[in-house]
Amino acid sequence: MLDLFYAPFSEFEFMRRALVGVIAIALGGGPVGVFLMLRRMSLTGDAMAHAILPGAAIGYLMAGLSLPAMTVGGLAAGVIVAIAAGLVSRFTSLKEDASLAAFYLLSLALGVTIVSLRGSNVDLLHVLFGTVLALDDHTLLLLASISTLTVLALAVLYRPLVLECVDPIFLRSVSRAGTPTHLIFLGLVVMNLVGGFHALGTLLAVGMMMLPAAASRFWTSDITMMMLVSVLIGIVSGVSGLLLSFHAELPAGPAIILSAGVVYVISLALGREGGLLWLAWPGRHLEA
Amino acid sequence: MSSASTAIQFDGVTLGYGRRPAVHHLDGEIPAGCLMAVVGPNGAGKSTLLKGIVGTLKPLEGHIRLKGPASGIAYLPQVAEIDRSFPLSVYDLVAMGLWSRSGLFGGIGRRDHARIEEALAAVGLTGFERRPLSTLSGGQMQRALFARLLLQDAPLILLDEPFTAIDAKTTADLLDLVRRWHDESRTVVAVLHDLDMVKRSFPQTLLIAREPVAWGATGEVLSPENLLKARRMVEAYDPHADVCHRSVA
Numbered sequence: 001m002l003d004l005f006y007a008p009f010s011e012f013e014f015m016r017r018a019l020v021g022v023i024a025i026a027l028g029g030g031p032v033g034v035f036l037m038l039r040r041m042s043l044t045g046d047a048m049a050h051a052i053l054p055g056a057a058i059g060y061l062m063a064g065l066s067l068p069a070m071t072v073g074g075l076a077a078g079v080i081v082a083i084a085a086g087l088v089s090r091f092t093s094l095k096e097d098a099s100l101a102a103f104y105l106l107s108l109a110l111g112v113t114i115v116s117l118r119g120s121n122v123d124l125l126h127v128l129f130g131t132v133l134a135l136d137d138h139t140l141l142l143l144a145s146i147s148t149l150t151v152l153a154l155a156v157l158y159r160p161l162v163l164e165c166v167d168p169i170f171l172r173s174v175s176r177a178g179t180p181t182h183l184i185f186l187g188l189v190v191m192n193l194v195g196g197f198h199a200l201g202t203l204l205a206v207g208m209m210m211l212p213a214a215a216s217r218f219w220t221s222d223i224t225m226m227m228l229v230s231v232l233i234g235i236v237s238g239v240s241g242l243l244l245s246f247h248a249e250l251p252a253g254p255a256i257i258l259s260a261g262v263v264y265v266i267s268l269a270l271g272r273e274g275g276l277l278w279l280a281w282p283g284r285h286l287e288a
Numbered sequence: 289m290s291s292a293s294t295a296i297q298f299d300g301v302t303l304g305y306g307r308r309p310a311v312h313h314l315d316g317e318i319p320a321g322c323l324m325a326v327v328g329p330n331g332a333g334k335s336t337l338l339k340g341i342v343g344t345l346k347p348l349e350g351h352i353r354l355k356g357p358a359s360g361i362a363y364l365p366q367v368a369e370i371d372r373s374f375p376l377s378v379y380d381l382v383a384m385g386l387w388s389r390s391g392l393f394g395g396i397g398r399r400d401h402a403r404i405e406e407a408l409a410a411v412g413l414t415g416f417e418r419r420p421l422s423t424l425s426g427g428q429m430q431r432a433l434f435a436r437l438l439l440q441d442a443p444l445i446l447l448d449e450p451f452t453a454i455d456a457k458t459t460a461d462l463l464d465l466v467r468r469w470h471d472e473s474r475t476v477v478a479v480l481h482d483l484d485m486v487k488r489s490f491p492q493t494l495l496i497a498r499e500p501v502a503w504g505a506t507g508e509v510l511s512p513e514n515l516l517k518a519r520r521m522v523e524a525y526d527p528h529a530d531v532c533h534r535s536v537a
Contacts, residue, residue, distance in 0.1 A: 038374060038375075156393070159393070162376070163384060163387075165371060165374055166370055166371050166374045166376055166381070166421075167369065167370045167371075167381075167384070168369065169344070169363075169365050169369050170363075170370075170384060170436075172344055173342055173344070173361060173362075173363045174359060174384075174387045174388060174440075175359075175387060175391075221375040221420060222375065223375055223376075226375070
């Protein structure tokens with residue numbers, strides 16, 4: 001029985017690499033996802049994940065399936081779209097969600113077009129859904145660096161980041177840290193999405209951010225705990241997704257996100273903080 | 289005109305949104321240690337004026353000069369744009385008042401803890417430390433925000449409709465804090481609607497209706513004629529307004 005869990009990783013190197021990859025993604029993505037959720041930017045994350053595509057696609061067009069080219073392209077495109085959407089919402093009457101939706105639709109269409117200009121359908125699938133079972137040394141190093149940098153940056157930015165979520169006017173009245181904090185945070189989002197992109201593709205990269213974060217909200221109302229729980233959920237989903245894909249011969253990326261989805265649904269149903277079960281049967285009211 | 293005892297100096301200040309002025313050609317000064325009410329009809333530019341002083345809104349014309357640094361302002365916005373669903377405790381909210389001392393990374397030591405407890409006690413929220421913001425009533429939230437103002441320990445305090453939708457008991461308690469600030473020679477500027485309260489507790493008043501109507505001792509400013517004038521003035525909105533050529537003072 002234990003063998004079912006252990007053997008795939010002990011026998012196959014590509015499974016071990018995938019394991020390291022998803023753990024790295026969970027470490028960085030979970031906490032970033034928690035802040036995206038608390039800042040009501042969950043859909044922003046989604047939009048930015050799509051926005052990465054044309055950049056990665058241009059990198060691909062110029063250099064094929066090359067890690068540095070696609071990473072640099074993806075980072076550049078993500079940053080450009082994030083800033084452009086921010087500027088549009090700041091200086092015009094269009095709200096940020098609408099302007100992001102406009103930019104990401106544009107990016108997605110552009111990205112798919114660029115990839116199909118040169119590549120085969122296999123390449124397109126690669127770009128859209130990632131290759132978590134084929135992570136090489138450089139990609140693993142990239143994923144590990146991204147999650148390290150993310151955890152460190154969040155530790156440094158924690159206070160202004162929380163304050164900017166709760167009471168942005170107050171932060172603006174006591175400090176100039178608001179705008180740089182927001183920009184660095186967006187940078188972290190883009191970085192993690194690019195990392196996730198290599199393993200899970202543009203369409204699912206955001207899944208390892210938002211699903212663990214959303215699930216963690218049902219278990220605790222403490223931000224630090226939420227980040228820890230989201231990392232844990234990310235790792236559990238990653239491992240069970242990989243095992244599921246190994247034993248049932250399913251594609252790995254979707255299996256991982258599906259596992260995270262299952263955890264989310266369980267949390268939604270049973271979570272101690274506002275889960276459906278507790279809403280339906282809250283127990284008798286208290287004295288005070 | 290400006291002297292050492294001036295907290296805020298307005299030189300031909302016009303504040304607005306787009307090119308439309310909300311506060312038109314304001315000149316004058318708020319002396320340090322002044323307890324001043326800003327009164328006027330809805331849409332008179334009262335909140336806009338506070339935003340201009342805080343610096344979140346740049347004047348379309350003219351200058352607002354502050355004696356101290358901008359960080360010496362404690363500002364309580366109108367509908368505090370606080371995300372009350374955010375998982376944060378009352379204690380942590382109030383502790384933010386220490387920002388100017390602790391900044392981005394500074395720790396909160398034992399003395400700071402004592403000061404936070406003191407501020408909570410002063411607003412009557414002892415025992416609420418661990419409560420999440422989402423469980424507070426409107427009045428309790430306002431008390432918590434006043435506790436944060438207390439900790440900010442600022443020489444200039446701006447309050448935008450601090451007592452709107454707040455019950456009498458809470459209003460009285462918080463008004464005591466405002467008086468205490470005045471006794472400590474802090475400058476307090478409060479946007480208010482309750483004219484009786486203004487007459488009772490605020491020695492100075494600025495009556496505005498998109499431009500200053502009267503400014504000075506409360507008793508003189510709040511004359512029936514001035515109030516009527518203010519009500520008439522605020523209603524002028526011209527979709528085809530011409531460019532304003534009034535000279536800058």
